[in-house]
Amino acid sequence: MNWEQLLSLKRFGDTNKRLRKEQDETRLGFEVDYDRIIFSSEFRSLQDKTQVIPLSQTDFVHTRLTHSLEVSVVGRTLGRKVGVKLIEKYPHLQTIHGYQANDFGAIVAAAALAHDIGNPPFGHSGEKAIGEFFKSGFGSQFKNQLKEKEYQDLCDFEGNANGFKIATESRVGREGGLRLSYATLGAFMKYPKESLPKRPSNHIADKKYGFFQSEKELFLDIAKELGLINRGNENNISYSRHPLTFLVEAADDICYTIIDFEDGINLGLIQEEYALEYLINLVRHSINSKKYNQLSTTQDRVSYLRALAINTLINEAVEVFLNKEEDLLNDKFTCALLDKSKYEAQINDIIKLSIKNVYQSKEVIDKEIVGFEVISTLLEKYTSAIINNLNQKASAYDKLILKSIPELDLKEGNSIYHKLLGVCNYVSLLSDSRAILKFKMIKGITF
Structure with missing residues (x-):
């Protein structure tokens, strides 16, 4: 490249x-x-x-x-x-x-x-809820009506692929979606491959997939324009990452590592004494002890250490990128930049504590359960109405549901795959609160 x-x-x-x-x-x-x-x-x-x-x-x-x-x-x-x-x-x-x-x-x-623009409501549990709906829920009935890769797109519904769809999908009056430059779209694409085949690999670009079958041709045009390295064949579309994707990923890694940790501290899910020790281990070389000791609140102390930690990891990611630039251009660098950081142990310690105390906290788990129920219900009602309408079997209830979601494309010419993916895309664009309001409406719960 x-x-x-x-x-x-x-x-x-x-x-x-x-x-x-x-x-x-x-x-x-x-x-x-x-x-x-x-x-x-x-x-x-x-x-x-x-x-x-x-x-x-x-x-x-x-x-x-x-x-x-x-x-x-x-x-x-x-x-x-x-x-x-x-x-x-x-x-x-x-x-x-x-x-x-x-x-x-x-x-x-x-x-x-744009890196999270395709993520459904309720965090990563939203992606899992959509996938489970098609793997083992109401949506599994469509398996035999779809091509293998189309079905896999739905079973492993991926926020990154949905983000690419949002950024590029044409509709009336908005041809080419957001019409972003190909350089930006290339940097956005963390996983430049299709959903199948799944292949055992240590290459970070193979961890997930980055585009639905509906956007395959556009992806190929972008990959050709950018000169990405072809890692697959016509039956297995897979390309190298754009080198700047590693910087996008590093920015995300830095923020969720440090800032999610900060959220956990501010919520009282992580005790201050543990938190400060973990952060100080990361920034010991740059901390101003006199300034730090003048800070009187937990929030101020954590904020100070967070700023130092982010700066430390930015400089570290830049150093790794520049040292490995030729490998990045030749698709020979196969992991995240921070995986090669001298602070890897400290980063992993922070992430482990966040997983235990924040990501697996009762509050998070309880709300993820709510998210599963909300998303599963919306998908069932919407897909049923859309497919029944496609097959000219829509009930009076189906027609009411369709009137409540005029945003969905109801053109007769679309395939079942496009209809189902359209429903997933629609649900993914709902905010958490909007999804709950629609769930309550469908359940007949008074406001």
């Missing part, structure tokens, strides 16, 4: 090549990507979606929206730091093509901003 292709400004529908040196510096294409994401309705819905603590009524616990904003800030810094060094290493990127160091930051920031 080479940076000239990887930094492509191409957008869906372009007939002429976009050149960086011809860009308006006050309205740079990669920055337009950021604007389009942040003003989209899909992004705004993240303000009421679970990050870790579902339906939390406190004002300091993160939602998907605040998490995404923080990841994008960290991502911008990562990209800019890397960009400075890459422009020094490849001066022709600037002198001939016009690229600037901040372009790398703009791409990573935009991709990071």
